[in-house]
Structures are given as structure tokens and as C-alpha cells.
Amino acid sequence: MDHKEPWDKDYKSRGRLWGGSARRLPDLPEGSLVLELGCGNGKTLASMISRPWKIMAIDISFQALRLCGPSKAERLAADVRYLPFKDGVFGALFAFHVTGHLFQEGRRMAASEACRVLEAGGKIFFAEFGMDDLRYGQGEEVEPGTFKRGSGILTHYFSTDEVKDLFSSLKVQSLEVHSWRMRVQGQDLPRSEVEAAFQKS
Numbered sequence: 001m002d003h004k005e006p007w008d009k010d011y012k013s014r015g016r017l018w019g020g021s022a023r024r025l026p027d028l029p030e031g032s033l034v035l036e037l038g039c040g041n042g043k044t045l046a047s048m049i050s051r052p053w054k055i056m057a058i059d060i061s062f063q064a065l066r067l068c069g070p071s072k073a074e075r076l077a078a079d080v081r082y083l084p085f086k087d088g089v090f091g092a093l094f095a096f097h098v099t100g101h102l103f104q105e106g107r108r109m110a111a112s113e114a115c116r117v118l119e120a121g122g123k124i125f126f127a128e129f130g131m132d133d134l135r136y137g138q139g140e141e142v143e144p145g146t147f148k149r150g151s152g153i154l155t156h157y158f159s160t161d162e163v164k165d166l167f168s169s170l171k172v173q174s175l176e177v178h179s180w181r182m183r184v185q186g187q188d189l190p191r192s193e194v195e196a197a198f199q200k201s
Contacts, residue, residue, distance in 0.1 A: 004060045004079075009151070026125060026197070028053060032091040037080045037114065038098025042068035048094075049073055056090075058083075081109040088119045099166070100128040100156040104143055107156065111166040118200045124167065130177050130192030131157045134184070158194045170198035 025044075028034065030052040039045050039057035041064050048055055055073035058080070059065050065075050078084055080098055093114050099107045114124055129135070131145065136157045139147035146156040160175055175196040181188045 005152070025051065026092075026123070028092055033089065034092045034094065035085075035090045035117065036073075036094045036096075037110070038095070038101075039068065039075070040064050042071065044094065044096055045071060045073055056085075081106050081113060083113040083117050085117045087116055088122075090117050091119055091122045093118055093122070093124045095124060096127045097129070099126075100158065101154050102156070103146065103154065104156075107166060115167065115169055115200065120200055122200050123173070124170065124196075124198045124200075126163060126167070126196040126198070127193050128158045128163070129155065130179070130194045131159055132177075132179065132190050132192040133157055134182065134189040134191060157192075160194055160196075163194050163196050167196075167198045170200050173197040173199050 025047055028051070031054065033054045034048070034056070036045060036048065036055065036057040039059045040061075042057075045055070045057050045068060049072055056076065057068070057071075057073050058076045058078040060077065060079050062077050065077060068075060076084070080095075081102070095110075095114060099110050102110060118124060135155065136145075137147065139149035139155075142148050142154065143156075145158075146154055148154050160177060164172060164175060173196075175194075178193045178195050180191050182191050183189075
């Protein structure tokens with residue numbers, strides 16, 4: 001399946017899809033070479049560029065990359081399942097809401113590629129929607145826990161065990177479900193994210 005077309009269409013028709021402030025970023029040494037997987041229109045990237053890091057950001061959508069705006073970060077159109085980088089080059093990877101837009105085999109490929117390009121001692125920071133999220137079940141279920149909505153974009157909802165299994169070759173540093181409530185049309189509804197950090201031996 002071509003995942004690029006639905007994202008290009010969505011960004012072209014709706015512009016900057018993601019706004020607001022990015023999540024709290026970890027402290028990393030000055031000069032760290034970091035890779036953001038699936039940078040979208042640059043929400044997290046905007047927070048990263050104030051850090052003393054060397055940053056590479058990729059996204060499958062050309063339209064998304066165009067919306068990122070000026071940045072000191074290098075940007076590249078690339079598929080997270082086939083990273084165009086040598087083994088063991090990045091000190092840290094950020095995978096925020098990117099693997100959840102793939103089928104199961106694609107998620108495994110993306111996780112394997114992330115581990116491959118991570119240097120020894122390097123860390124992966126991960127976040128995806130959890131199974132208790134208010135949007136779980138919306139759309140057509142195309143695989144267990146994976147739903148396709150009208151735009152053609154997939155969203156998978158994760159358990160902690162599933163995340164741990166994806167990165168089983170790495171050491172778990174933290175793994176938790178972050179839950180909060182969101183007011184939607186007069187109702188308090190649940191949001192849920194699985195957040196994790198892993199380190200390569």
C-alpha cells in the first residue's frame with residue numbers, strides 16, 4: 001500500500017495539520033546527531049531546533065516537508081520502513097505518532113530500521129495512541145487495533161506489551177500509558193498515549 005498519497009492529499013487540502021506545543025523533549029548531549037521519524041509539518045521540529053543538536057528530519061510526504069518552514073534541521077523525503085542511512089549513525093531517534101500509521105508488517109520494518117541506524121548507547125523516544133483513546137474503533141478495522149478512516153490514513157492503537165515487543169532488541173528505560181480527559185461537544189472523553197524510551201546496548 002502507498003502511504004504517501006493520503007498524507008500528501010491531507011496536507012495539501014488542510015495545510016498545517018498539527019499545531020500547539022510539542023511534548024517535553026529529553027536532555028541530550030550537545031552535538032548529538034538526532035533523527036525525527038515522520039516530522040509532519042514541523043510541530044516537534046520547531047521545539048528541537050532550539051537545542052544544541054544536529055538534526056535530521058524525515059517524512060514520507062513532500063507536502064508536509066514544504067510546510068515545515070525555514071529550519072536549521074536537514075530534511076529529507078523518506079519512508080521510515082526503508083531508512084536511507086548507514087548503520088549506527090544516530091545518537092537518538094524520535095518516533096512520535098509515525099509507526100501507528102502503518103500496517104503491522106510496516107511497524108515491524110520501521111522499528112527494525114530505527115534500531116539499525118541507532119548507535120550503541122543511543123536512545124529511541126516513542127509515543128503512539130493507546131487502546132483507551134477516544135478514537136479507538138473509528139473507521140474500518142483493517143487489522144486488529146488498526147483503523148482506516150475516510151481520508152485513507154491508518155491509525156493503530158497500541159498496548160504497552162506491543163510496544164515492548166516492537167523494540168525487543170533494546171533495553172526499556174521507561175514505558176507507561178499517559179491518560180487525560182478532553183472536552184468534546186460537552187463530554188469529557190478519554191485520550192491515551194503509550195510513551196516509551198529505549199536504549200541500544
